[in-house]
Amino acid sequence: MLSEQPIQSIRKTIQGYEKEDKAYIAVDCIIFGFDLNEEELKILLVQRDFEPQKGEWSLMGGFLKKDENLDEAAARVLYQLTGLYDIYMEQLGVFSEIDRDPADRTVSIAYYALINIIDHNQEMVDHHSAQWFNLSEIPRLIFDHNKMVNSAIQRLQYKASVQPIGFELLPEKFTMRHLQKLYEAILQRELDKRNFTKKINALDILIKLDEKDKESSKKGSFLYTFDKEKYLQKRAEGFVFKI
């Protein structure tokens, strides 16, 4: 059998894959943030300030380097724009149409990130001419970036309903209203307040603090935090998050 193998099969394994084509590998990030004042879910876009397509909006991106894997590249790209690290990110998928990038054959891997919107470094964001956009007001983006955004929204809707990742978009302490408005923004439908509270309380993964948020009303509303320890414990015992 071995003697029948074409020589390049052996070359492939031992010396590399010289006969194959290479391509550039990019990473593009859909960065989600939740604006607590407007109660709107937003994404952070950068404006190209060089030709061609100067002035057009784009996802923040970068190229995969020799010495990093894709998760690392995505984290690096996010850091470059926001100054944030240790952020929840998830790979969405690969976009590989031949001419998606007119400059050169590049396949791009889309990632989405969930950040607490007030944490980002405003200077770095300004430096990239970046801006937050409501989901309903996303402009036309370069290349196939609108497809990536749509894919990210879909994935977020699914993921947020089966894993407690919504908290990544909120500050450490939040009110029940914040949480509900967040899920309404993600799922793009209104939720019943009493049923929502009931469901969240039944999950039993929040800690109700003694503290109140007095911003929104005279009465004030109690603040909560996500009890990650408890969630992990429960999950280990077979509990599944579901909203």
Add this chain to the structure above:
Amino acid sequence: MLSEQPIQSIRKTIQGYEKEDKAYIAVDCIIFGFDLNEEELKILLVQRDFEPQKGEWSLMGGFLKKDENLDEAAARVLYQLTGLYDIYMEQLGVFSEIDRDPADRTVSIAYYALINIIDHNQEMVDHHSAQWFNLSEIPRLIFDHNKMVNSAIQRLQYKASVQPIGFELLPEKFTMRHLQKLYEAILQRELDKRNFTKKINALDILIKLDEKDKESSKKGSFLYTFDKEKYLQKRAEGFVFKI
């Protein structure tokens, strides 16, 4: 603003991305088939017959070429092994650890395919020393292929429960039992026969034929086909498949 841009940003756009690293891009396929006799879900693996790692099991793979996108590359790789085309395939994700392939920096995109197991070209399969393995008996695979397989099983479990892709694994005509055993194999749990039938009938997307399959019992059991037209019609009207 333009004048402040570093020169390579302009070069990038106009001439390509010379300063960036390139990599090989591979595609690996998790090929699922459902064995109606054994009532087992299986995947098709190929055996490396060249050094190094000769004799080890692997997913069928190939490299992305200049003139094709990843979906096309995946379809080509599937065709090379099975002789099948126009097959349901879905991208799973990218595997990009730096040293995942010892021969050269290669990122691989995993795809899974669902085929009617009796359709494949046995000669082509034999030619690649390929073999079907039960999900519970997957051997150790090269590189990160075991991770890919696990990821595929998870994705299939999710996808098959929210989209009618199970039929891709069955022949044109199948019995209610076939369908139930298939879902049991995918979901890896037993289902109640009466509840299952009730649920499937409620979906109202199958056509019950006058024909019976007499293989399995004296009485014989009615054959069904998936009514794709009807499903697409219903989906357009807001119906969502759910098992």
Add this chain to the structure above:
DNA sequence: TTTGATAAGTGTAAAAATTACATTTAAAAT
């Protein structure tokens, strides 16, 4: 022709989950 064997086919009741819906309460401002 009767009997036995085999898997197919079928319904109902209990439990759980989801939905719809309106009033009272706390606190600040006037």
Add this chain to the structure above:
DNA sequence: ATTTTAAATGTAATTTTTACACTTATCAAA
């Protein structure tokens, strides 16, 4: 004291899911 504002809270109806067992059609063997 009165007004204003959003927070907090429970119940009943509906829908969905689950558990569960006997009859039927057909062939093969006695």
